[in-house]
Amino acid sequence: MKENKKHQLIWPKINKKIENAVLAQLKKSISIYNKSDIFERFENKFAKYYNRKFSLLCNSGTTAIHSMFVAINIKSGDEVICPAYTFFATVTPILFTGAKPILCDCDENGNISPSEIEKKINKKTKAVIVTHMWGVPAQIDKIKEICKKNKITLLEDCSHAHGAIYKKRLVGSFGDISAWSLQGSKNITGGEGGIITTNNKKLYERALLLGHYNKRCFQEISSKNKLT
Numbered sequence: 388m389k390e391n392k393k394h395q396l397i398w399p400k401i402n403k404k405i406e407n408a409v410l411a412q413l414k415k416s417i418s419i420y421n422k423s424d425i426f427e428r429f430e431n432k433f434a435k436y437y438n439r440k441f442s443l444l445c446n447s448g449t450t451a452i453h454s455m456f457v458a459i460n461i462k463s464g465d466e467v468i469c470p471a472y473t474f475f476a477t478v479t480p481i482l483f484t485g486a487k488p489i490l491c492d493c494d495e496n497g498n499i500s501p502s503e504i505e506k507k508i509n510k511k512t513k514a515v516i517v518t519h520m521w522g523v524p525a526q527i528d529k530i531k532e533i534c535k536k537n538k539i540t541l542l543e544d545c546s547h548a549h550g551a552i553y554k555k556r557l558v559g560s561f562g563d564i565s566a567w568s569l570q571g572s573k574n575i576t577g578g579e580g581g582i583i584t585t586n587n588k589k590l591y592e593r594a595l596l597l598g599h600y601n602k603r604c605f606q607e608i609s610s611k612n613k614l615t
């Protein structure tokens with residue numbers, strides 16, 4: 388059967404301006420070691436858009452999510468409540484920390500259900516991670532309230548939801564830390580890449596530990612932070 392190319396969505400749209408910017412960057416530098424140059428500009432713009440103090444670019448959305456789990460320092464014996472319906476990478480990085488993912492059922496929109504989360508909470512629960520599937524926001528205000536009441540960290544996987552708004556507020560601005568994939572098919576794309584944002588300096592500094600060695604860690608982790 389012949390594909391109907393006329394109705395196919397081409398994404399991302401690559402125009403001359405983008406081509407020129409990529410070529411200019413290739414000639415300038417193909418590796419950026421710290422918060423500088425185009426990384427700094429992008430991180431600052433992204434953080435400003437989400438009204439967050441800190442942002443950190445990563446090589447993928449998967450690494451961005453992994454960084455969130457490193458940042459909150461979960462270990463063997465801890466549990467993280469996760470959506471049963473999501474992309475693998477929302478959950479699989481938990482396994483590298485030794486903590487246990489607890490799969491939780493979804494509401495009618497396919498997003499993790501607040502009432503199901505409440506049923507899964509126990510003494511071992513350290514965090515809840517929410518995915519806003521296909522750009523449809525989860526009931527994030529209710530989930531935030533539950534996390535606050537139970538002193539649990541809230542993480543958001545916004546990989547499908549760049550710019551999505553829930554009750555007049557951008558999703559990604561509710562969680563203690565939030566992550567986005569910037570992979571090729573996403574609303575905002577860097578070809579491959581990911582980003583996290585947070586308002587918490589300690590969490591940001593711990594997130595740097597996953598692969599941002601040397602310059603960036605030396606320059607940005609304060610000597611007062613014992614990284615405990």
Ligand SMILES: Cc1ncc(COP(=O)(O)O)c(C=O)c1O
Nearest residue numbers: 447448449474476546568569570
């Ligand atoms: C919901 C969700 N989370 C995380 C990821 C992982 O992102 P990446 O492919 O950039 O590692 C994806 C990728 O498609 C995703 O859809």
